[in-house]
Amino acid sequence: MTPSLEQVKEWFTQYNSSVFADSLPSVKFILNNTRRQLGQFYWGNGRGIGIKISLYWDRSEEEYRRTLLHEMCHLWCYNRGWIREHHGPHWKQIAAYVTKKTELQISRCTDASDWKPRNA
Numbered sequence: 001m002t003p004s005l006e007q008v009k010e011w012f013t014q015y016n017s018s019v020f021a022d023s024l025p026s027v028k029f030i031l032n033n034t035r036r037q038l039g040q041f042y043w044g045n046g047r048g049i050g051i052k053i054s055l056y057w058d059r060s061e062e063e064y065r066r067t068l069l070h071e072m073c074h075l076w077c078y079n080r081g082w083i084r085e086h087h088g089p090h091w092k093q094i095a096a097y098v099t100k101k102t103e104l105q106i107s108r109c110t111d112a113s114d115w116k117p118r119n120a
């Protein structure tokens with residue numbers, strides 16, 4: 001599937017409410033076509049904060065939701081001053097909580113070896 005920007009924003013709002021107790025600030029969303037990163041939380045250098053999601057790979061809705069949640073864990077850490085730890089202890093802690101709460105496995109890396117580009 002290919003989520004629209006509106007769809008991604010809707011998931012964010014839902015998860016912010018159901019998982020993060022509406023504690024996350026609103027961010028900018030960018031859909032791109034990057035092969036190397038499924039998603040990215042960006043911050044600093046006067047760019048503001050935002051979440052990028054790549055539409056390059058042909059992936060299921062569940063996989064897109066997992067990518068969004070992974071980046072929302074970075075946002076949660078950013079909000080508490082722990083962003084420089086990257087996938088450090090606080091990120092792991094919130095990822096484990098999100099996994100339990102949503103029953104979607106939020107992991108550090110996803111094996112992309114079986115994926116196919118959307119436009120192949």
Ligand SMILES: [Zn+2]
Nearest residue numbers: 070074087108
């Ligand atoms: Zn990450």
